[in-house]
Amino acid sequence: MKYDVVFLGSGHSCWHGAMTLAAAGKKVAIVDGDLPGGTCTNYGCDAKIILDGPFEFAEGLGRYEGVCVDGNGSIDWQRLMAYKRQVLGPFPTILPTMFVGAGIEFVPSFGRLVDAHTVQAGQKTLTTDYVVIGTGQRDAMLSIPGKEFLHNSREFLDLATMPEHLVCIGAGIIGMEFASMALMLGKKVTFVEFSSRALAAYPEPYVAKLVQKMESQGATFHFDEAATRVEEVDGTYRLTTASGLVVEGDYVLCAAGRVANYEDLGLEALGIEAGRRGIVVDDHLRTSVPTIYASGDVIDKTIPRLTPTAEFESNYIAAQILGDETPICYPVVPNLVFTLPRIAQVGVTVAEAQAQPDAYRVVQLPYGVQNEWVNNRELDAEITLIIDAEGHLAGAALYGSEAGTWIDFLTLVINARMGAADLRRMIFAFPTQTYMLASTLATVLG
DSSP: OEEEEEEEOOSHHHHHHHHHHHHTTOOEEEEOSSOTTHHHHHHSHHHHHHHHHHHHHHHHHHTTBTTTBOSOOOOOHHHHHHHHHHHHTTHHHHHHHHHHHTTEEEEOSOEEEEETTEEEETTEEEEEEEEEEOOOEEEOOOOSTTGGGEEOHHHHTTOSSOOSEEEEEOOSHHHHHHHHHHHHTTOEEEEEOSSSSSSTTSOHHHHHHHHHHHHHHTEEEEOSOOEEEEEEETTEEEEEETTOOEEEESEEEEOSOEEEOOTTSSHHHHTOOEETTEEOOOTTSBOSSTTEEEOGGGBOOSSOOOHHHHHHHHHHHHHHHTTOOOOOOOOOOOEEEOSSSEEEEEESOHHHHHTOTTTEEEEEEOHHHHTTTTTTTOTTOEEEEEEETTSOEEEEEEEETTHHHHHHHHHHHHHTTOOHHHHHTOOOOTTSHHHHHHHHHHHHHO
8 A cells, every 4th residue: 555654653753744735736644553642631631631721710709719619619520530431531542543534544453664655554565655643652651560550650540549648759840730630639749859840841930830739739859869669558559669668659650751652663673773762853853764753752952842842843844845945944942731720931941041141131020929910819920031232032930820821921922022012013812821922921031
């Protein structure tokens, strides 16, 4: 069976480009033996945001405690989980139907490269001009005694009952996001983190505020600790670290990072370089075999591994196959941690700016205090703006429940190189978060 392009994987790193190519008249196949739609759609971002929704509202309502609210509404995790399954359950059927409707063949098998133009998918042999590998990542599970007692993020996001005491190996994005929900349900959370702090890639002052809040809710953090063993003792789980620390709980989540799904693809026989960090590509997202591209989280890269980044790369590869020869050029990529409250950053980081005082100006704003009347009483919300030598916004860091809205707006300002005059030529709805942020930014840039 001859194709123009075969995609290994059906997540955002693949299907966006596949749809574009099919619309352009190319013969396209998508090969995937897991749930159609990949991690984000089935057991990642979409599942997390559905579960996060009521917690976000409850957290906001709590800020009016003593003002006009007498207690938060309770959240029924079991009913919430049933709702999540109801919403996401149809997707494994909907997506293949969508692919077929667009003229794309969907092959429900794992694919393996035979050579530069051949993919074996179950009993099918597909011949193709190009291959796009978008097989993503998976949770990195520790290989320690008792590893059979560890649970991954996929399992947690389908958890029927929230454990009374969650032990979390890792205080990165996944661990901190999941713990935020558990704590709001009144559960205990104990973190065992190998490094010296949580969320190492994000501004330390904002992370410290979040850690302090979580501690007040019942979280315990143990930093500089390496988990070495997990045992089941009388129905509970006992985790031991290299230093001799022992913690106990009734569920152990391993959130110790993620690794690329590069094995069993036939890369070695073709001389394609790959490892735990991903597949090595050039500035056109090509592997060492020019007809084979890689897209999304499976790439070895420094650009954040996020769903919108994967979509961007998928569309870029489609354009390459259709004749564009431009090297990839990423815009600034916003990062958002869905904790309660959120932490976000984009562009030049605070640490980078502080290390180059001649090149950047750092402006710290007590945004919540300044805008209590329109910011839903979130008094501890903060924004840090990074201004370059030409007076343009170069980066930002944010702490607050509305950080998702703020970071998208600021990303637009950075990418468009907008100045104070540009913002003042616009009219925004009032009184809104965006209006207040635009007004503040115009003042700072001016």
